[in-house]
Amino acid sequence: MDGDPVEVGLELLAALEHEELSVAEAVDRIETVTTHPSVTREILETAETRGIIEREDGVVRPQRGTHVSFESQVVQKEGDFECRRCGAGLSTGHFIRFDSGDLGPFGSSCIRKVTGRD
Template sequence: MDGDPVEVALELLRALEHEELSVADAVDRIETVTTHPATTREILDTAEKRGIIEREDGIIRPQGRTYVSFESQVVQKEGEFECRRCGAGLSTGHFIRFDAGDLGPFGSSCIRKVTGRD
């Protein structure tokens, strides 16, 4: 990942294709950017302050979502990678291009999970 982790995670939360998800599931997505607890709290707090999410009773509801375009925002690269979500070895890495920076690599199924397509 490159770019500011808070801004990259905020773009990821903005792009989630879920009507709602648990805080734990949101943290699972955020952990593809950072596993630092204070940064995770900062991301959730900032997302709420900016109106990207609403939080209530352990549920997060993304607001005003803009979905990841797999045609224009997801780039595949060949090489030796480790998936940021599951840790599996990859020969093809999928990266999401956000304005704040690229996030990845992910395997083909994990990128769909991270964005909420599956």
């Protein structure tokens, strides 16, 4: 990943295709950006302050309604990668292009899970 982890995390939360998810599920997505607890907390708090999410009773509801465009924002690169979500070895990595930086690599099923397509 390149870019500021807080800004990348905010863009990821804004692009989730879920109507709602548990805080644990939101943290699972954020952990593709950072596993540092204070940065994770900062991402959640900033997302709530900026109106990107609403958080209540252990449930997170994305508010933006923008989603990752697989046609224009997801790029594939060939190489020797390890998935940021599951740790599997990859010969093709999927990367999400956000304004604040690229996030990845992910495998073909994990990219869908991270964005909320599955």
